[in-house]
Amino acid sequence: MSKLIKLDEGYKQWISELSERFRISQLRASVRVNSEMLRFYWSLGRDIVVLKAESKWGDGIIKAISQDLQEAFPDVKGFSITNINYIKRFYLIYNQLDTIYPQIEGKLKNTDKYICPQLEGELFSIPWGHHKVIIDKYYQAPPKALFFVRKTIQNNWSRSILLNFTGTDLYEREGKAVTNFGVTLPAIQSDLAQEMTKDPYNFDFLSITDNYREKELKNALIQNITKFLLELGTGFAFVGREYRLQIGCTEKFLDMLFYNLNLRCYVVIEIKTAEFDSDNVGQLGTYVAAVNHILKRLEDNPTIGLLICKTKDNVLAQYALEASNQPIGISEYELTKLYPADFKGTLPSIEDIENELKDNLHR
DSSP, X not given: OOTTSTTOHHHHHHHHHHHHHHXXXXXXXXXXXXXXXXXXXXXXXXXXXXXXXXXXXXXXXXXXXXXXXXXXXXXXXXXXXXXXXXXXXXXXXXXXXXXXXXXXXXXXXXXXXSOOHHHHHHHTTSOHHHHHHHHHHHTTXXXXXHHHHHHHHHHTOOHHHHHHHHTTTHHHHBTOSEEOXXXXXXXXXXXXXXXXXXXXXXXXXXXXXXXXXXXXXXXXXXXXHHHHHHHHOTTEEEEEEEEEEEETTEEEEEEEEEEETTTTEEEEEEEEEEEOOTHHHHHXXXXXXXXXXXXXXXXXXXXXXXXXXXXOOHHHHHHHHHTOOSOEEEEEEEOOOEEOTTTGGGSOOHHHHHHHHHHHHHO
């Protein structure tokens, strides 16, 4: 702050507002720069494909393009041979979507000079580094590639989080829970609620020993609540664990209570380390009804229940849900990274490590 006007509060406020406006303009400028760069990459990739550059000028054309563009623009990064190959694949992978999704207006024919608005808004909205991760993983699977583009936009994923989710079969798991949402929720909320689910949920982010108990699993999830929220998906806000409800003269405790900002409703989650039992639906349905009566406000949508168990018989689960008038989903969880029960006992103590270090220093 300038010493000349440091005592003027109006000036301080003005400078603060100017600083915030400048930060916003920087952000908008960076978004525009990224978008324009991706537009150029798309057009370059299209030209290479449409002109049949490699057939016309030989296999060395990518190297030639790289050298000529770097010579023309020596201060610009992004014209390496590797990156131009990515650019070509960027066009090829998403240009295939005109045959996969014929309902999209403005099909992406090879002779097009543009990309349809719906796809343009998605593809040109995430950083190039994210695109390279997706291309590496899903070049042969355009629907999966577009799925992860959309997930990146919806959740504002960093590149590391995107990379993490590409290794969890999210495309295959999302929306796959056994539910009765179609008959217990309005159509719009039903579709969103179904999309919210996964089956199975991946709990491999936990460090937990073999032969764990239900309480240990719940404790581990709470201790890793940030990663658990990422696995649950966008819009979840944690309300509490062992959430107490006074139902008449009876005191009940919900395993976990969340609020989903996208669905605008409470979500009651019950965790079971055993195989699914139809009795679980009755218990969870009671909790869902109680939350509707006790916590739900007029502006909230109906509460949803989600039961996550070790294993389930899908037919039994579906029959159990048909007997319930509360919206409930049933999923499994997978937890493959288990440690032996005596794992901690096999590790050296701090004292052992210190003594070993001392011995090494004196040798």
